[in-house]
Amino acid sequence: MVYTEKKIENELRKRGYKITPQRRTIVNTVMRSREHLTPAEIYERIRQEHPGIGLVTIYRTLEILAGLGLICEMHAGGNCRSYLMRRPSEHHHHLICSDCGTVIDFTDCDLGELERRLSKKTSFKINGHLLEFVGQCRKCREKTMAG
Amino acid sequence: MVYTEKKIENELRKRGYKITPQRRTIVNTVMRSREHLTPAEIYERIRQEHPGIGLVTIYRTLEILAGLGLICEMHAGGNCRSYLMRRPSEHHHHLICSDCGTVIDFTDCDLGELERRLSKKTSFKINGHLLEFVGQCRKCREKTMAG
DNA sequence: CTACTAAATGAAAATCGTTTTCAGTTAGCA
DNA sequence: TGCTAACTGAAAACGATTTTCATTTAGTAG
Incomplete structure (x- = not known):
């Protein structure tokens, strides 16, 4: 079981973060994936629908989500970090x-x-x-x- | 138990790598430490005795040693990697x-x-x-x- | 011991992922 | 509807790592 989008939005709102279309898309993308995704991979996937989005925004959002424990940050080989929805249990x-x-x-x-x-x-x-x-x-x- | 310097030198020689003073110092430094060391930390420690050494050489040597499985590469938070002597078995x-x-x-x-x-x-x-x-x-x- | 060659070195430049800065935009609320 | 703190994207800055290249050296053959 994965957190729902609603749960994530509430969690963000509770801390005074705003719900923007960019953040929605990022959460949605990480959520859909069963694999760890690097910021660059997330960027690529989103860019197709949301050409304007900036890589910076992705970094910033991932940092927040990971800080709240909603996604899981992982450091593997190379200089890359990647993120996965946290699936409790x-x-x-x-x-x-x-x-x-x-x-x-x-x-x-x-x-x-x-x-x-x-x-x-x-x-x-x-x-x-x-x-x-x-x-x-x-x-x-x-x-x-x-x- | 950790590999001996002799064992490491033999392993290197066997693959056609040369034993240089720089490599000796690097192996020695990693060996002495019971902590994971980043390339930069190794550089700092060595520089005191061996002012001429280049950070590049450290990167290159660590890559070889890790490739041969003689040291253990580790990726932790931030953008840093670090190395520790491997203890066989x-x-x-x-x-x-x-x-x-x-x-x-x-x-x-x-x-x-x-x-x-x-x-x-x-x-x-x-x-x-x-x-x-x-x-x-x-x-x-x-x-x-x-x- | 000397000469040779492949491998290794260090400095500088290039590269890559990530972070910061800043001016303009927007979500959420009064 | 208007306000303000939070958010955004572009560009610049940053730090770790890699590549390039001219020079030096370890290991070996003569």
């Missing part, structure tokens, strides 16, 4: 083939116990996690064997 | 504070069962994994409460 992970780049998603990760243990030990309030497995898919393994 | 994971960037390492992850399950279901040969928890450390939580 559900999260999603990847299994990546290091040869061909195929990505398989999975959602069951059983990290609750570890999360509790870490949280207790470190006094962190844990908000999320990133889990990725890297390996070789069947096809690529067969190629390697053959070659 | 342990794999090591991070708990990151999304506010201040503090990183806590841990090594117990209990993902063996999940790995087997995924491997069976997807026919992947799984070689490794990346696990990061993101949250808010005690100090930052207290600040948030107060503010």
Whole structure:
């Protein structure tokens, strides 16, 4: 389950932020996506319908949403950050083939116990996690064997 | 246990990389530290003894070492990456504070069962994994409460 | 020890993602 | 309808990282 647009708008209004068409579009875009999106990717997607929008506005809005804990900010390889709607209780992970780049998603990760243990030990309030497995898919393994 | 300088030099030589005084110093600096260091921090530490060294060289060397799996690259908040000596056989994971960037390492992850399950279901040969928890450390939580 | 060559170095410039500045626009409220 | 704080977009600034290029050096063969 994901936050509704209404819930997000209320949350923003409550803190004195205004609801602008740009912000609506940004929330909507992040919401539609089941993948993490970088600011640049969000910009590209929005630009098609909303040519006038500025990349700056996207940065600013994402910063606010992440600050309120409504979306989840993530830092992966390269110099890029990306954002995903926060799905309370559900999260999603990847299994990546290091040869061909195929990505398989999975959602069951059983990290609750570890999360509790870490949280207790470190006094962190844990908000999320990133889990990725890297390996070789069947096809690529067969190629390697053959070659 | 951490890799020895000798082991690292051999690993480099084996791939045709040369052992230069700069590389020695960089390896030595990362090795001495029990903390993650950013390229800029490494630069600062080295500059005191080796004023001539270039930041570029540090970037280049870190890239090679990380590529060979001898050090561990980490992306935390802000636009910064940092590096830590790798401890073979342990794999090591991070708990990151999304506010201040503090990183806590841990090594117990209990993902063996999940790995087997995924491997069976997807026919992947799984070689490794990346696990990061993101949250808010005690100090930052207290600040948030107060503010 | 000397000469050679591929690899490495450092300085400067280029690049990329992100942030700041600023003048003009707009949402939300009286 | 009018007001004002908040928002916007363009351009400039910024900081981290990468590329380019001329020079130097490690490792090796003679």
